[in-house]
Amino acid sequence: MRIRPMTGNTAAGGSQPPADGPQPADGTATADGLREVGRLLAGGGVAVLSGAGLSTESGIPDYRGETGRARPRTPMTYQEFTASEDGRRRYWARSHVGWRTIAGALPNAGHRAVEELRRSGHVTGVITQNVDGLHRAAGTVDAVELHGALDRVVCLDCRRTSTRRELDRRLSELNTGFRDTGSRINPDGDVDLPDELVHAFRIAPCAACGGVLKPDVVFFGEGVPKPRVQQCYDLVDAARALLVLGSSLTVLSGLRFVRHAARTGKPVAIVNQGATRGDEFAAARVAAPLGETLAGLAARLGQPDPAP
Ligand SMILES: [Zn+2]
Secondary structure, eight states: OOOOOOTTOOHHHHTSOOOSSOOHHHHHHHHHHHHHHHHHHHTOOEEEEEOGGGTGGGTOOOSSOTTSSOOOOOOOBHHHHHHOHHHHHHHHHHHHHHHHHHHHOOOOHHHHHHHHHHHTTSEEEEEEOOOSOHHHHTTOTTOEETTEEEEEEEETTTOOEEEHHHHHHHHHHHTTTOOOOOOOBOTTSOBOOOHHHHHHOOOOOOTTTSOOEEEEEOOBTSOOOHHHHHHHHHHHHTOSEEEEESOOOOSHHHHHHHHHHHHTTOOEEEEOSSOOTTGGGOSEEEOSOHHHHHHHHHHHHHSSSOOO
16 A cells, blocks of 8 residues: 655644544544554564654653744854853753753653564664663663763763763752753753853863863764764664654754665655654655554564554
């Protein structure tokens, strides 16, 4: 059965819970798309590329929110972070608040289903654009964290890595009167904070050499390390198909793997609330809640005799 193109099914319609009564266009398209995703997975050898949408059910809002529109924000750039202590102060003050949410987040049904599919051999590799570490927490310890992870810290001077937990303890000691009043958190652990709170924040140097500490994540304006990019290409090359989960593919660092898969003749399927920059490459598009959808697919594929 051929898949109905779903480029018109944006978040405005796709993110609504199923209404009662008939839903001819979207309902049929979703069912067809799901069947195609299930067929791809049943064949095994599927590489997964996940994004912020997979972690929203863990309480980490994505960059777009329910409206599907990008939220106005000014993300920290690598240049701003490395140029001045003021830039670093702004980052660490905001991130000190945001880290509470990230550190307290647990993997959801979507992360668990991906791990289940990996164990059953249907998924052969996972690339994630998320820095929340939730694939790892779900047991997918070899997930390639394309943009790094917030739970690690690296010293820009001596390159020593340490845990965010340790730094968090030091920052809390240095900033005992700091009030956690952050409003809105982003997937990278950043929140909006009033200037006076930022100015009063005290940052911590590397405990080993006194150098500059940076979260072990790829900032805007910073390239992904080449060996890590190659690892992702290898993963896609070794796969039969690529399944995108919860990413609008806005940034090129993720989109390039979709283009690469399409260019090398591998089917691409996308499960995401709303349109993506990779839709033109997709053989199947599904706008459906990820946790429930993936859990359903994993359960069905776990059956000894899946329906044709
Ligand atoms: Zn150091």
